[in-house]
Amino acid sequence: MRRALVMPFRGQIRGTIMCPRDKSLSHRAAFIGALSRGRTVITGFSFCRDCMSTLSCIQALGVEVHTFPEEGKVVLQSEGHTSFCEPEDVLNAENSGTTIRLMAGIAAGIEGLTILTGDASLRRRPMRRIIEPLRKAGVDIGGRGGDRFPPLFIRGRKRIAPFFHVLEVPSAQVKSALLFAALWGEGPSTIVEPLPSRNHTENMLQYVGVTLRKEDGAIIVEPPQVIRASSFELPGDISSAAFLMSLALCVPEASLIIQDVGLNPTRVGFLQCLERMGGKYSILAKRETFGEPRGDILVTYSELQATSIGPEEIPLLIDEIPILAILAAKAKGKTVISGAQELRVKESDRIRSVACGLRALGVRVEEKEDGLVIYGPCDFQRGVVQSFGDHRIAMSFTIAGLLSTEGVIIEGVDCVDVSYPTFFADLGKLGITTITLEEVL
Numbered sequence: 001m002r003r004a005l006v007m008p009f010r011g012q013i014r015g016t017i018m019c020p021r022d023k024s025l026s027h028r029a030a031f032i033g034a035l036s037r038g039r040t041v042i043t044g045f046s047f048c049r050d051c052m053s054t055l056s057c058i059q060a061l062g063v064e065v066h067t068f069p070e071e072g073k074v075v076l077q078s079e080g081h082t083s084f085c086e087p088e089d090v091l092n093a094e095n096s097g098t099t100i101r102l103m104a105g106i107a108a109g110i111e112g113l114t115i116l117t118g119d120a121s122l123r124r125r126p127m128r129r130i131i132e133p134l135r136k137a138g139v140d141i142g143g144r145g146g147d148r149f150p151p152l153f154i155r156g157r158k159r160i161a162p163f164f165h166v167l168e169v170p171s172a173q174v175k176s177a178l179l180f181a182a183l184w185g186e187g188p189s190t191i192v193e194p195l196p197s198r199n200h201t202e203n204m205l206q207y208v209g210v211t212l213r214k215e216d217g218a219i220i221v222e223p224p225q226v227i228r229a230s231s232f233e234l235p236g237d238i239s240s241a242a243f244l245m246s247l248a249l250c251v252p253e254a255s256l257i258i259q260d261v262g263l264n265p266t267r268v269g270f271l272q273c274l275e276r277m278g279g280k281y282s283i284l285a286k287r288e289t290f291g292e293p294r295g296d297i298l299v300t301y302s303e304l305q306a307t308s309i310g311p312e313e314i315p316l317l318i319d320e321i322p323i324l325a326i327l328a329a330k331a332k333g334k335t336v337i338s339g340a341q342e343l344r345v346k347e348s349d350r351i352r353s354v355a356c357g358l359r360a361l362g363v364r365v366e367e368k369e370d371g372l373v374i375y376g377p378c379d380f381q382r383g384v385v386q387s388f389g390d391h392r393i394a395m396s397f398t399i400a401g402l403l404s405t406e407g408v409i410i411e412g413v414d415c416v417d418v419s420y421p422t423f424f425a426d427l428g429k430l431g432i433t434t435i436t437l438e439e440v441l
Contacts, residue, residue, distance in 0.1 A: 001412055001414055001439075001440050002413050002414050002437050002440065003412065003413060003440050004398055004401070004409070004410045004413045004435055004437055005435070005437075006401025006402060006404070006407060006409070006410065006434065007401070007407040007434035007435070007436075008401075008402065008404050008405065008406070009251065009402040009434050011431055011432070012251070012253055012431070013251050013254040013431070014253075014255050014256065015257070015430065016256075016258075016259060017244065017256065017257070017426060017429055017430065018260065019236040019240045019241040019258050019259075019261065019426070020046055020237050020419075020420050021045060021046040021072065021234045021235070021236060021237060022044075022235055022236060022237040023046045023048060023050060023051060023098075023239070023419050024098065024172070024198060024200055024239075025200055025204075025234045025262065026042070026045050026046040026051040026054075027050070027051055027099065028102075028176065028200050028204050029042045029045070029074075029204065029232040029234060030045075030051065030055055030076065031054065031058065031102055031103075031106065031180065032204050032205065033063075033229065034061065034063045034076060034081075034084075034106075035080065035106070035180070035183065036078060036080060036229040036230065037078065037079060037080030037083075037227060037228060037229060038077075038080075038229030039075065039076070040075070040076040040078070040230065040231060040232070041073065041074075041075050041232075042073065042074040042076070042231070042232045042234065043232070043233045044072050044233055044235065044236075045073060045234065046234070046419075047067070047069045047072070048419050048420065049096075049417050050095060053094045053099045054093075054096065054102075054103075055067065057091045057093065060087040061087060061106075061110065062083065062085040063077070063078045063084075064076065064077035064078070076229075078229070080226055080227060081109065081183055081227060082158065084106075084109075085110075085112075086112030086113060091103060091114065091115065091116050092118060093116060093118040093122060094118055094119050095119050095122055095347060095415075095418050096122070097122060097125055097173060097347075100118055100127075100150060101127075101173040101174060101176070101177045102173065102177050104127075104130050104152055105134070105177030105178060105179070105180035106180045107154040107156050108134055108137065108141070108154060108156050108157075108160055108180075108181040109160065109184030110154075110156040111157055111158050112155070112156065113153065113154070113155055114154045114156060115152070115153050115154075116150060116151060117150050118150055121347050121348070121389055124149060124345075125149070126148060126149070127143045127148065127149055127150055127152060128143075128147050129169055129171065129174050130173075130178075131143060131147045132147075133174075134177075136161075136163045136164075136165060137160040137161050137163040137181060137185070139154060139157075139181070141154045157184075159184055159186050160181065160185055160186070162182075162186060162188055163178075163181075163185070163189045163190075164189070164190045165189075165192070166192040167192065167193050170194065171315075171342075172199075172200070172315075175197060175201065176200075176201040179201050179205065179212075179219070179221060180201075182223065183210070183223055183224065183227075187223070188220050188221060188222050188223070189220070189221050189223075190219070190221075191218065191221070192218045192219075193217055193218075193219065195311075195312060196266055197315040197316075198267055198315075198316075199266045203291035203292055204232070207290040208229075208230045209227065209228055210222070210227060211224070230290075232290060233289055234262075235289070235292065235294035236259070236261040236262060236294075237261075238261050239270075239419070240419065240423075242270050242320045242323050243395050243396070243398075243399055243420075243423070244256065244426065244430075245258065245274075245279075245297065245299045246326060246327050247399050248299045249279050249299060249301065250301070250330050250403050251301060251403075252301050253301055254299075254300060255298070255300045256298070256299050256300075256430070257296055257297070257299075258299070260295075260296065261295065261296070261297050262292055263283065263293040263295055265293070268316070269315075269320070270317045270324070272313075273307060273309060273313070273317060273324060276307045277304045277305050277307050277331055278302055278303060278304055279302045279304060279327075280299065280302045281298060281299040282298045283295045283296070284296040284297075303332070304327060304331035304332065306331045306332060306334050306335040306374075306376060307328075307331075307335055308337075309321075309324070309336070309337045309340075310338055310339055311340075312339075314339050314340050314342065318340075318342060318343070321340060321354070322393055323396045324337070325337070325354045325372060325374060326396050326397070326400050326403075328376055329363045329365075329377070329380070330376055330377050330378075330403065331376045332376060332377050334373060334374070334375050334376075335372075335374045335375075335376065336371070337371035337372045337373075338368065338371040339371065343371075347389065347390040348388035348393060350390065350392070350393065351367060351368075351370075351371065351372060352367065353393045354372060354393065354396070355372060357386070357393065357397050357400075358374065360384060360385050361380040361381050361382075361383045361385065361397075361400060361408060362379070362380065362381035362383070363375075364378070380400045380408065381406065382406035383408055383409075384408070384409045385397040385400075385410050385411070386411050386412065387410055387413060387415055388412070391415045391416050391417075391420065394410055394412065394416050395416055395420065395423055398410055398424075411440070
């Protein structure tokens, strides 16, 4: 296990950088490629640990998977969604909630038994939200702890009953699991989304020819006979770009361009929040591929003001809350984050993890059941922060350490590989030499 010794950064940040490819899109491109008949080429694939778990799972279904990490490319060869074989062993999603939930939806249509598990963190994450709607479709599915947690078992069948389900929690993972399950329906299925969440799965399914209709917050899926293979060129991940953007916002005279970032309207809540806080950024070279907007982001140093983030915004920036909390500590005034109780069941209890980390660095923060109240501006003091095995906590407090007065130690930073394996290397590309990674026995 490694820890990061992060000393204050007092240099300049100027230039251009490419952030990792989009993790959410990489998962979905791989699953949709597996469901499609023919050869799928994915360029700009995210070779983080989470996405490698997805590739391992689809390979176990009989899909040919060829990886070319140096080219950022994955090639899949599949006979299509009706050809999957019963896996011979338990499928391990490791730390990836996206993998286990989307895989559960796909397993609904695989005749035989599929068992899904993960690491200790994933085995504590809630699964009833996908179990109950899949049971409505006649799928034999269950989990540990009275259907609350993984491991999951699914006894799938090639055709499932059409279903109607209203999402209780605005979750793109649950929605996507149901969209995939609906592909095996004996007729159209309907998923109702009271609050919007990221819509990558809908965009990508439509791109490969699946018929989806959207009516007043409902998504109606027409089961296809065959899904034809296509190719995907994936943009950068705005959730990863958020860390680099946040650093540039807080370093005097900084001017940084992050190239080719995904700008899907259901993922830009972070940018909208920055606007309210007085964060200066602009979008350059905007374009679109397979229904997904993308562009370059220019961000410059800004004097930040506090803001409020309410329940209606949370689904659009759920992954960015930890780094927004760091910005809130540097902003003038009281920032209130509410309606974010879903953060309690992420890789760690992120509300508690953020609050503990901020307190360790001398920030005044109040922990609420559904969010945080953060008082700024403040200087980050010397301290030791636990990552709790959570990649976004580790990266957020690395940024805090660079902005600190005397330096910060972050315990347990190996977890950054879950989403951003090149995080420390990319900071080095920006001229940051004040981070030391140290092995801990």
